[in-house]
Amino acid sequence: MIATESVVQETKAAAADKSLISPRFYVTDYKKMNALRFDHMADAFKAMHKRFADDPNKHFFKRDDDPDFDQDFSHLPKSFKDFLIRGCIGEFSGALLYKEIADRIDDPILSDTYRLMARDEGRHSGFIRLALRDISADLDLQLLQGEKEFVSMHPKLILYTTYLSEVIGYFRYINIYSHLEAHPEHRYHPIFKYFGGWCQDELKHGDFIGLQLEAQKNLYLNGGVNRLLIRFFSLAVYVTMWLRDLKAQDFYASIGLDWRAYDLKVIRETNAYAQRVFGFRLDVDNPKFIRILDRMAERYARMMEREAAGAGKAALVPIQMALTADYLRLFAMKVRTDAPPPIPDYPVTPVVKGLSVKQKGQPATV
Ligand SMILES: [Fe+2]
Ligand SMILES: [Fe+2]
Incomplete structure (x- = not known):
């Protein structure tokens, strides 16, 4: 039984945390967004929409037939709870932003792709909430939505930030997943088994946002000012993660990871992957x-x-x-x-519904 009082307190504390490194809630200028043209790449956006609509993870985020969840998790470290809370807020913040864009963007294909992306993020945050309940914790997402401050950003900056957040999200999940595949003795909660399939959603999200940036190549990618902005925002995403993980190092130690080595690897891989859209890397x-x-x-x-x-x-x-x-x-x-360093080809084995086929982690770097 979860005490409602403590859920409210936890949620209010999360909402009040305005420090540089806490997850944020964003909105953007929809008038400016609707002034952008995407029709010259209509076929690519239709193909991307199909990738979302096909939804290979439709039945993935279901715990009912996974007996690994039927355990007592009350002994798990507090750092795990903090990790889940941060993750849940980050996923929920994506769900809110993407839903809002879906409702306000005119292009029907883009609108529906945003709706499907909000669906994915809603699933992710919901799945984390179930894990929070395993350890007698929870977050009141509606309360959080009401209490948290929203930051408004130009669509260009929203696209840079969400692109990088999705790609870094992919590399964060896949690196934890593959580390725990190699060292299952540290996998103290079954949620980690799901990071392999889960992160494929994040990569798909990153590719969709990357496609929007490519469609605005002249406005958003080319030119000295854009390159400076991309450098600034890439750095912001890397440094934010770096300081946040320094603070959360107990969590990484609890799953047998050195936070510094993990972060450097995630930064290196994100940076190499993003070069295909940005055309350069830090x-x-x-x-x-x-x-x-x-x-x-x-x-x-x-x-x-x-x-x-x-x-x-x-x-x-x-x-x-x-x-x-x-x-x-x-x-x-x-x-x-110059050519970026190679990104490892992460094999992912689905963990549910008896599937055992190996999937490719992500397309090879160009
Ligand atoms: Fe997500
Ligand atoms: Fe995502």
Whole structure:
């Protein structure tokens, strides 16, 4: 039995967390979005819509016939609960944004694809909520929707951010999945078995948003200003994940992962994958890039320590300024346009309904 009081408290705490690294809720300018033209790539969008409508994961997110869920999970670490809460909010935030776009965008094919994408994210957040209930926790998503602040962004920035979030989401899920396939002794909850099929949805989402960016090549991809914006937003997505995972390192340790190695791998693969849309990539393998990231992690850890010790806002300003300077140093680094490093071909074995065919993780990098 889950105490309603604690669900409300947990939800309000999640809604009130406005720190840089907490998941956000977004809206965009639909008038500007409807001014964009997609008809010159109508066939590609129809094919993409079919990929969504075919829905290979229709029966995937069902737990009824998986006996692994019939266990006592009350002993699981608190870091797992925090991981689920962050994941649930992130998935739910996607569901809200995509549903809103589906309702307001004029192009019927794009609108329906957004609707199907909102369906996927709704399924994902619902599936995480069931895992939260396994550990006697929950989130009130309606309450969260009412309490959380919405950030409005230009469609271009929404497309950059959601594209990167979906692709990084894919690499986050697939890397946890393949690590736990190799080390099942750390798989303390069956939700991790589902990350293999689950992340195929995220990759499909990323490809749909990437296609919209390609359809706006001149407006959104070409030119110096766009390239600067892409660099800025790519970095924002990588650094946000980096600091958030530093904070959540107990969770990664609990499943036998070193958060730093995991993050560097996810950043490297996301960065290589995104090059096919952006046409360039950040130089994330440069030792200087990694050195600055490590320094940011040290500074951020120090900031958290001081905060925990009750330091006032003014006392944290020097560290925040140093973090900003580090960010700008990363931003100033040269980008690369040579061939990206190869992305591993992740095999995924479906875990439910008795299927055992190997699926390809993602198309090969160009
Ligand atoms: Fe999702
Ligand atoms: Fe997604």
